[in-house]
Amino acid sequence: MENKGKEEITDREILNIENLRVRFETEDGIVYAVNGVNLKLGYRKTLGLVGETGAGKTTTALAMLRLVPDPPGVVECDRLEIDGQDVRGMSINRLEDVRGKDISMIFQDPMTALNPVLTVGEQIAESIEIHEHLHKDEALKKAGDMLELVGIPRARLGEYPHQFSGGMKQRVVIAIALACNPKLLIADEPTTALDVTIQAQVLELMTELKEKYNTSMIMITHDLGIVAEVCDEVAVMYAGKIVEQGSLEEVFGETLHPYTEGLFNSLPNIKNRTAWLKPIHGLMPDPTDLPPGCAFAPRCNYATEECSASCPALKNMGGTHFVACSAYERDPDFLLERRRKNG
Amino acid sequence: MADNAERVSKLYKKRSSLGMAWRQLRRNKGAIIGMILLIFIIAGALLAPIVYDYNTDVIGMNVRDRMQWPSAEHICGTDDLGRDIFARIVYGARYSLAVGLVAVLIALVIGTVLGAAAGYIGGAFENVVMRICDIFSSIPSVLMAIAVVSSLGKSTINLMIAVGIASTAPFVRVARAAVLVVKDEEYIEAARAIGQPDWKIVAVHIIPNCLSQIIVQATLRVGSAIISAAQLSFLGLGVPAPAPEWGSMLSAGRLFIRDYSYMTLFPGIAIMITVLSLNLLGDGLRDALDPKLKR
């Protein structure tokens, strides 16, 4: 996988999703979790998928792996390709081949992601055995390599998960996810359950390994700090839609969407410690009953009546920067307060 | 001012969590079937004296009509003494349900108090209670009930006590487990932080939050208590003859099972349907009240 020519892989996308919609049909009504998401990710890039609880980040990721529970989940999309392969119509056997080998996922809680009755070595070797058709001994040997790679001595191969600390467990989870050199790694809040100093170590490790193996990565997080540290591209999600997307510099430096601005304003500023925070007022809309227009309009300081009437589409604003906000349609010179201040 | 007071009282109008549980329960077909059956059985037991006279129809002998197979006149046939089996089954429901309910009530009160105390106090007390519990559950419940009835004497009340004591151990376990979970919740700490005394914390916060599990356990246990009571009556240690208890009816029919199988069949079906409906309802309640399944 590593020998693939660079020219060859630059013109294709590792991930290409068009118009992904996911809804959950429950007894209490239909939950519209993801409402038309388009995502493209180039090789060796890291995309930060940002949003709050209920924004549809995790559901989007699960839909990529076709892991949305059905029922109650209903997934529809116009295109879902991983490394050029159409995942939509894939047979289960083929799909299992793709999962783990081409695409793998790290979940939020390292405490529950590992099987308590198998040794760490067995768990890493398991996925190597399945995907690389290696003999058990060889697989275990490779598992040892992986363990060393994530900074845990090989000697601990025979230990059980409960003998590891939280940060170590997350390293083991990363070792499992990377065991078969996947082309795309989805990390769903991989450090939320960890302490800051451990988080820093784990993030550093992930970035390092990603570089080493030319892996593309989707980092799902609510922490804009982590995005600034590890991502090249950012997509901000709100109520199941991407509201702003672009390179890290574009989204952080020339913020366009009022929701993104609101997220920044909600964070305590380390430089101006006594400043009052400017939170976004109100709450995320109920996903069973989304407003007809822009879902953010009820909480938006810039909203006008038109905003609640029609739903803005994601529009290119130059470069790779996209935004879904009708303020720019009404007034091309519209500027958020954050940008007026930043100049 | 008066206007404000009125507005305030209006806001305070009570809403029950029972309504929410009911809405959950209604979705469960099994539970609804169980409940309907149970209502029929209870209604039958309550209305029995209107249709049948206890002295003539239920315990009065009528040798001319003995051993009759089911017919339009006697839909479940008659027994060896010529008594209408259907009438006896309907009347018997009073005994079976009463024994089941009272026995479970005894077990529930003793079991919950002991279990909750064991869970909350912990330490040596918990150890002693749980070990006694282990000993009780290692003795087959029928054996234990036989021992209790033999020592107390044969009567309906003693049957209830015997079955009650025999089914206490599971309640102790359930109550203790529930209390252990609830005890560590932060709202218990919050209650201590506002200065609530321990007994009040148990009464106001812990018991209500364990109640749903105990109710589910109780519903399921009524069924097994009815079976235990029937077993004892079958062995001749239960409700004294000639009272129409289902277990003793089975026992009486046992002698004629080859030629007159209906005599055992119908009381058996009565026991089965009652226990089944209670179990269906219990399972439904568990789903409806389990906070983990709450959406």
Add this chain to the structure above:
Amino acid sequence: MADTILEVKHLKKYFKTGRGMLHAVDDINFTLERGKTLGLVGESGCGKSTTGRVILRLLEPTSGEIIFEGKDISRIKGSEMRHMRKDLQIIFQDPFSSLDPKKTVSQIIAEPIKENHILRGKHAIEERVLELMDTVGLAERYINTYPHELDGGRRQRIGIARALAMEPKLIICDEPVSALDVSIQAQILNLLRELQEKLGLTYIFITHDLSVVNHFSDDIAVMYLGQIVEKAPAEELFEHPIHPYTQALLSAIPIPELGHRRERVKLTGEITSPIEPPEECRFAARCPLCDDGICRKMVPELIEVRESHFVACPIKQKEMGF
């Protein structure tokens, strides 16, 4: 003279475990002035929450003094304890387990008022509950809802209203925003700050999130394995962190701005076990500066190395001439 509301002296809390005594809180000292906020920062298992609970007497201290308004409350019982409860309150981290799921919003908020006979009469209590709900920004229509019907932010507001119902002087905020989303987090932080200004409250703010504590506190104490390793005014601590652990902690915060990818103080090694820890600096095993000859000889003392800046690192103390 400064108006001291709380003074903690040599506070210890040990737990018995199968392998020996777990030193959860091991000899900590601090004073807190009325109307100020002390931030208690540290990673999971450093004893910060235990400290809060011991001060409130939700856990019994193993030894030490807790002097609240000039009176040692570490051994009081009965009616004195009930009286103390009114002045000291707590806001919990998890708004999902800190509210009794079987009680309505109004019952939860009214409970402390009834329990301590702060008000009598149904109407007086009902109106006070509505007033409190208004104070914390909860709409009246939620009065009869159950906690599980509300979102995290609103639940946290209920928890705050319950604490305020006692009209306390000091509130211990145990990670009050860590379970909330960013935008909701900001709403709650602003609310807590507003309440402090309006009611003159004193806070002990327990958190693992340094950027939150920086925003919120006057003084910050950094804890590591049951001990305070550094304590200073917030600004001073952020600008001149001295203890190597504080430096590592600060450099580990991801900053949501461009061009901030920077070198970190790297920590290696395993965390020392808090069960029967050896008589040495607890951070020694992970410390980049550790000198076994000095650091492993004794438990370092917390010394004032600059004005109101205390550090417990023998290497740094030596460097600065102590």
